[in-house]
Amino acid sequence: MSRIKAVFDALHASGRKGLVPYITAGDPHPQYTVGLMHALVRGGADVIELGVPFSDPMADGPVIQLACERALVHGTSLWQVLEMVAEFRRTDSATPVVLMGYLNPIEARGYEEFARRARAAGVDGVLVVDLAVEEAPGIAPVFRNAGLDCIFLLAPTSSGARIRAVAEQASGYLYYVSLKGVTGAATLDVASVADKLAEIRTHTRLPLAVGFGIRDAASAAQVGRVADAVVVGSALVSQIEKHQNEPAVLPELLTRQLGALRGALDAQ
Amino acid sequence: MNDQNLPDARGHFGPYGGRFVAETLMEPLRQLEEAYNRLKNDSAFRAELDKDLAHYVGRPSPLYPAERLSRSWGGAQVYLKREDLNHTGAHKINNTVGQALLAKHLGKTRIIAETGAGQHGVASATVAARLGLKCVVFMGSDDIERQSPNVYRMKLLGAEVRPVSSGTRTLKDAMNEALRDWVTNVDDTFYIIGTVAGPHPYPMLVRDFNAVVGREVLRQSQELFARLPDALVACVGGGSNAIGLFHPLLSYETVKMYGVEAGGLGIASGQHAAPLSAGRPGVLHGNRTYIMEDENGQILGTHSISAGLDYPGVGPEHAWLKDSGRVSYVSVTDEEALAAFHELTLVEGIIPALESAHAVAYGKQLARQMKRDQALVINISGRGDKDIFTIAKREGIELLK
Numbered sequence: 001m002s003r004i005k006a007v008f009d010a011l012h013a014s015g016r017k018g019l020v021p022y023i024t025a026g027d028p029h030p031q032y033t034v035g036l037m038h039a040l041v042r043g044g045a046d047v048i049e050l051g052v053p054f055s056d057p058m059a060d061g062p063v064i065q066l067a068c069e070r071a072l073v074h075g076t077s078l079w080q081v082l083e084m085v086a087e088f089r090r091t092d093s094a095t096p097v098v099l100m101g102y103l104n105p106i107e108a109r110g111y112e113e114f115a116r117r118a119r120a121a122g123v124d125g126v127l128v129v130d131l132a133v134e135e136a137p138g139i140a141p142v143f144r145n146a147g148l149d150c151i152f153l154l155a156p157t158s159s160g161a162r163i164r165a166v167a168e169q170a171s172g173y174l175y176y177v178s179l180k181g182v183t184g185a186a187t188l189d190v191a192s193v194a195d196k197l198a199e200i201r202t203h204t205r206l207p208l209a210v211g212f213g214i215r216d217a218a219s220a221a222q223v224g225r226v227a228d229a230v231v232v233g234s235a236l237v238s239q240i241e242k243h244q245n246e247p248a249v250l251p252e253l254l255t256r257q258l259g260a261l262r263g264a265l266d267a268q
Numbered sequence: 269m270n271d272q273n274l275p276d277a278r279g280h281f282g283p284y285g286g287r288f289v290a291e292t293l294m295e296p297l298r299q300l301e302e303a304y305n306r307l308k309n310d311s312a313f314r315a316e317l318d319k320d321l322a323h324y325v326g327r328p329s330p331l332y333p334a335e336r337l338s339r340s341w342g343g344a345q346v347y348l349k350r351e352d353l354n355h356t357g358a359h360k361i362n363n364t365v366g367q368a369l370l371a372k373h374l375g376k377t378r379i380i381a382e383t384g385a386g387q388h389g390v391a392s393a394t395v396a397a398r399l400g401l402k403c404v405v406f407m408g409s410d411d412i413e414r415q416s417p418n419v420y421r422m423k424l425l426g427a428e429v430r431p432v433s434s435g436t437r438t439l440k441d442a443m444n445e446a447l448r449d450w451v452t453n454v455d456d457t458f459y460i461i462g463t464v465a466g467p468h469p470y471p472m473l474v475r476d477f478n479a480v481v482g483r484e485v486l487r488q489s490q491e492l493f494a495r496l497p498d499a500l501v502a503c504v505g506g507g508s509n510a511i512g513l514f515h516p517l518l519s520y521e522t523v524k525m526y527g528v529e530a531g532g533l534g535i536a537s538g539q540h541a542a543p544l545s546a547g548r549p550g551v552l553h554g555n556r557t558y559i560m561e562d563e564n565g566q567i568l569g570t571h572s573i574s575a576g577l578d579y580p581g582v583g584p585e586h587a588w589l590k591d592s593g594r595v596s597y598v599s600v601t602d603e604e605a606l607a608a609f610h611e612l613t614l615v616e617g618i619i620p621a622l623e624s625a626h627a628v629a630y631g632k633q634l635a636r637q638m639k640r641d642q643a644l645v646i647n648i649s650g651r652g653d654k655d656i657f658t659i660a661k662r663e664g665i666e667l668l669k
Contacts, residue, residue: 055435055566056552058444059290059451065434077564103288103551108565130288130551134278155292157454162294180292181452 003096003124004149004172007046008207008228017265018229019044019220020209021236021258022100024051024067025084026076028244034087036240039251041095043258047173047209049127049231052081052101059129061184063234066241078105078114082121089122098125098151098172103139111139115146125149125172133165140169153177156196160203167204175231176200176210178223184234188213194226217264224265232261271518271594274585279468279555282591284584287467289554292451301469303374308476313369320365321480324398325355327362329481331488331645337615344498344638346631349485349647351509352620358650359478359509360391364460366477368395371458378402378457382446384411384439384505385576385623386418387650388462393427395460403427406445408438411575418654436569439505439579443553463506464583467554471583478512485645486516493643499524499634502647503626504597505541505577507586509649514595515585524596527586528630530572531599541570541578544590544597557584573602573658574622576650604629609652609659621650622658 001009011018021040025033037048053071057064085097099118106114106128118126126148131139133152140150149172154163156179167174178193179185197208210223211231220230236254243250274281279301287297307313321327330353334346351359364381371379379396381403383389389405396403405422409431412419422429435441443466450459461470464478489497500517502510504527517523532540540546543558550559552567560568560580572578589595600608605622608629613619620628624647631646638644652659660667 056440056444058447058553061448062434069434072566079564104559104561104567105565107551108561108563129290130554132287132289132291132294134294135286135288153291155290155295157292157295159295162291166291177290177292180454182448185452 017224018046022049022233026071027067043255044262054102061182086121096124127151173207221264281588284587343635344644352651358387363477364391376458382442386415393425406442410437481512482516498642507583529599530577531601532571539571541572576623600629619652
């Protein structure tokens with residue numbers, strides 16, 4: 001059983017909701033990423049989404065764009081991100097790690113080579129933002145065969161036919177984008193999220209994580225009522241941006257910030 | 269594979285093209301494709317488009333026999349396809365008129381566009397003004413600096429020009445920002461992509477709207493010299509003017525075709541915008557094509573004196589035509605383009621856009637290798653009025669600002 005499935009099964013059995021933080025690898029500097037990952041686990045992370053920086057993050061808002069730029073200034077590469085995961089795995093063999101990013105850095109290194117190395121490093125899943133299911137047949141099987149879960153996005157605009165097509169190729173969980181927009185957008189309409197999740201559940205039994213627009217304990221709790229897990233990214237990355245010049249304080253800050261969300265989710 | 273029948277149903281040109289975007293845009297792109305496939309065969313839509321092309325754009329544009337230039341170069345007979353004479357001064361309007369009609373039929377009330385040199389931004393603002401649609405143009409802050417006349421033109425036309433200061437602050441970043449806006453405002457907004465790149469169906473529909481250029485050249489060649497041209501030359505940034513000229517003639521095997529990329533300071537310098545000449549296949553802005561990237565798959569900054577060619581990708585159909593060998597892709601440097609800019613201006617009294625000057629520069633090399641009874645068509649994709657500040661500055665002349 002994959003580490004991701006095990007985590008969601010355990011959450012389900014205990015009636016708890018998953019908490020999935022996102023940070024960009026290499027932000028504010030590659031040397032801090034592993035420490036921040038452990039800090040997220042202390043704050044209550046069930047799964048970590050680790051961003052692979054890309055020069056042209058077209059689905060991301062300004063916060064994560066700048067995180068990518070900070071990471072790329074220090075030359076953070078795909079292979080380095082895998083080294084970070086391998087280092088994280090030395091002391092944490094339980095928390096699933098999902099790489100989130102764009103297709104080109106992976107294509108540039110070759111899909112087979114990437115999948116093999118990612119698995120060896122201890123990566124559990126891959127979420128490629130600009131890989132829609134239509135283009136996935138030549139790529140997703142390579143990841144799956146290496147033992148990586150393929151996590152796909154669903155959106156408010158996804159039709160029933162698309163939801164079925166996506167669910168067929170997905171494993172681990174599905175990531176529902178709560179709004180039409182980029183990461184870090186401000187508005188979140190919980191009622192419409194609830195409606196769409198209900199529709200998605202008629203097509204699949206995969207766990208549903210919801211992201212985009214979750215910034216604090218209140219919005220996490222609201223979404224937690226209808227989703228299996230909540231994803232929080234830009235709110236954490238904003239902290240990293242704010243304290244980029246005093247990175248020593250970041251682990252404690254992120255642990256506390258995520259802890260507040262954990263508390264709100266568990267209080268329901 | 270027949271070059272003229274591409275893309276396939278999923279938007280692929282061989283291994284290139286496709287639809288690599290976040291999930292939110294997949295359904296809107298499918299709807300756009302469906303609407304386009306329905307409307308392109310609709311006689312009322314075609315009549316409306318033809319009417320706009322004739323009476324608003326000013327088509328057909330002349331195929332001008334450049335006799336002095338031909339004599340001076342001493343080779344092939346040179347014909348200039350005068351897209352610079354279109355309304356707004358470039359081929360870009362062929363596409364924006366078509367996409368604006370699509371927007372109208374889809375009931376969208378807001379237009380967004382990305383622009384590099386500003387020509388596509390102006391052409392988008394123009395059609396938006398005419399249809400009473402709100403228009404926002406995304407433009408890299410570096411490009412705003414070097415193309416100020418077009419920025420002002422867009423503002424006069426009622427468009428909002430939004431500076432993009434992320435990344436390299438040029439065309440690619442403007443396109444990222446336009447995609448972000450579209451994903452946010454997808455319900456009421458139509459994204460008019462200005463080149464034959466982006467996710468399917470854009471490379472196909474932008475090509476189709478520009479193919480009027482090649483269709484006219486086919487007819488005008490018969491009228492002027494009673495046969496097909498021997499060679500076609502066009503500049504390639506994203507490649508919309510080139511594909512518009514080439515596509516209707518692809519099946520005529522005797523017609524040689526040359527796409528001219530921006531060689532910048534020279535291919536060897538690395539300071540250029542020539543992905544077909546010096547890049548490799550990758551995925552950018554929703555399609556697989558030749559791109560300029562480093563070994564880690566990060567997109568590289570580009571350099572060209574011409575803002576309209578300053579783009580690290582290229583339309584996927586060009587990637588296919590390069591691999592199939594049907595079209596030859598070459599490059600000329602900033603200096604060669606500048607020299608051609610001056611030469612055409614002085615010899616024929618036509619001030620070309622710096623983009624088009626790249627085609628002229630290669631056309632000169634090519635014409636000299638051709639016989640006097642051969643015909644060479646060069647696409648003058650735009651006029652150079654927008655570039656006079658850039659050129660004056662480079663030559664140390666201060667113009668009134």
